[in-house]
Amino acid sequence: MQQVVESVAPTERVAMKKTILMCRPEHFTVSYRINPWMHPEDPTDTSLAVRQWERLYEIYLGLGFDVELIDPIAGLPDMVYAANGGFTLDGIAYGAKFQYDERGPEGPAYMDWFRSHGFRVAEPVSVNEGEGDFLLVGDRILAGTGFRSDAASHDELRKLFGREVVTLTLVDPSFYHLDTAIAVLDTDSRDGQGNIAYLPKAFSPESREIIQTLYPDAVVVNDEDAAVLGLNSFSDGRNVVIAARAVGFEQSLRDRGYTPIGVDLSELLLGGGGVKCCTLELRR
Template sequence: MKKIYTSADQIDFTLSDIPSMPAPKQVLTVKPTYFDVEYVINPHMKDHVGRVDKMQALNEWEHLVDGYEELGFNVHQLDGVEGLPDMVFCANQSLPFIDEDGNKKVLMSIMHSPERKDEVPHIEKWYRQLGYEVEYLDNSQVDDFEGMGDALWHFKKRLLWGGYGFRSSLKAYDQISEKFDTPVVALELTDEKFYHLDTCMAMLNENSVLIYPDAFQQEGLDMIHKLFENVIEATQYEAEKLFAVNATCPDGKNVLIQQGCTDVNQKLRDAGFSVHEYSTFEYIKSGGSVFCMKMLLW
């Protein structure tokens, strides 16, 4: 089943029509040894060049890693690389997948910013060591695609939600849909402060999602509301200043989120989720938070 959907009236399926996919049980992280803000490639980085407290950043990263281990995930820790300060945001360089026969595959990204392109080979080498089948986009047709920064798997379903407009090309999803034989719901992003889909959309479970609505076109919001029973909305302040929507819910129950998101956290608890708060203030200076700092995989 492969097709790109860009409006609600095109959606000709229900979630029950979509094949199931197991939830990931492993987590890839990259040590923040060389993390810093050394350039400006998104609005959040402005005025933060050279202002990262590296000891605090390491403490924040270690606490987050502990959180995944406490939930029972197998956490891999890849060494950072000098000269690649944003490699710690390891959600961006790839899109992993497991097919119906249990074969593990990964599609490597084409990073939008020149400053980050050299991260991809290091992540690819690690996947090869883990036994993943590595695939690539046709870069003569696609200019950019930033992995799970923009491409989010629906919880336990072979359905992909794909953001485009700032860091990833809509054309990328034609190839992805073909390679993985999966439908893609394509969402155009409208606000440069929410330059990746993972900054304004967080999968919670099969029927629930957390979003910042003002980051989307109306067509995108219509598709979200058509396929999710429970749509939780973040306020502008918590989404923009605290990266509330850059949260992750790896098991459909426990939500790992930046600390201080009072409104969103109450809404999550009211919906039956367990909330675990972590400080990622040093990483927010670079435009990322909890979701960006890991890759869930099989």
């Protein structure tokens, strides 16, 4: 008798309305080196960076997002990576305090924007690089350290927001921010804790164990997709905007019932950033 194998339909995903902050890359270039992706000796094309960013902006508008903009400032070529500008939750904006002097002025610039747009701003004491290293998954904040944000900033988060903050240690210099090694896929899965995708080798053994315990159903991404910053993506719970070249990750998302949307940000990748780097979520 022939065995009948029942197919399991992917989970029905629900899109959540998002409000985000972005910064047009009018001054983008690579004029210094503060991460392994940056090579100042190689030419960059600002106009191409703008066109690629505009495509990302159009995708977000097409998904129904509310997109707010901060004015770019000459001399701050990395300001396009808005995610590093702070972390917002419950109407509070925890400001950024950058590791490198080259990016230092971005912190006050973003805090000024937060103040003028109705957020209560908490100025940081410890070095941190905003949503680059802080990711909200359900009610839990995953917080990265190892290269940029100081672990002391995680204590500031705990006191400020009263949420569970889980420290994760990054160990691979190519994945120097948490948002290059983890993608938040949804924030309200069946257990209420949300789910993620991640690159195991980016983390210390202890942190890998924590991730596996908290997210046993996480999507594991391969080296090839991570190498084009495929994990540096942004999801509304159903639609996931990812690097167009992360084809394996794209298929994994489809298999889980998500709708991946590929975008080419290859010029901005020269500065070490991708989709999520250009996207700061505003939670009022």
